[in-house]
Amino acid sequence: MFKALADPTRRHLLDSLFRRDGQTLGELSAELDMTRFGAMKHLRVLEDAGLVVTRRRGREKLHYLNAVPIQHIYDRWVGKYAARWTRALTGLKQTLEDE
């Protein structure tokens, strides 16, 4: 799963599904300005990691963000005591990036 998240293109695909869930391969590759083949390769890595799940609607294959494995990581390594620190640091990051 960390390998799946390590690639910027794949994170971009997840961001796109977070904004709009249930997109086709064509929509995702158009938005990322990449070939269908390239997008398909990245989506397969995300599917193998359980981060993207697919459902068919007629002839279309739609892709959905499955955030459950990310929640498991959060539960295991972030948890209730660390949350305030990550929140503070995320806030700091946003403040610095907004400047």
Next chain:
Amino acid sequence: MNLPFRQVYEVYIRTTPEKLWQALTDGALTKQYFFGGTLNGGPLAAGSPMTYLDGEGNALTGGEVLEIEAPRRLVQTWRATWQGDERDPDSRVTYEITPLGASCKLSVTHEHVSAEGETAKGTAGGWPIVLSGLKTLLETGTPLEIAMPEEAATT
């Protein structure tokens, strides 16, 4: 019902279909992973209410059973009662259990009228927490202890 916006979640749990079914339908168990919500008692049948009550007896979510096929498939209307009178139109939730040897795959599909409603936004954050809690409860016998990031930030 025309419900064009879908959310799809999948989780793999080391358990039997019967135990997973019980965890979905027994209020004493839902209370331990569904934001403290106890599902109404009694056996479920098509048309039964599905209301999750918090510790003070307020409904977290409501709805009715549309289809039931133990221990494989449960379809319900989902009513965002927590929003009060101004709530979103009803949505629909489908649970599907696929046995995989010593484990099961649980798929949850939530179909909404619109992606823009409060319900769809709320459930996008809620389902991963509920389903992680369900997995932890079934695999370890104890509930997942989790504080929302906002609560943790103030403690």
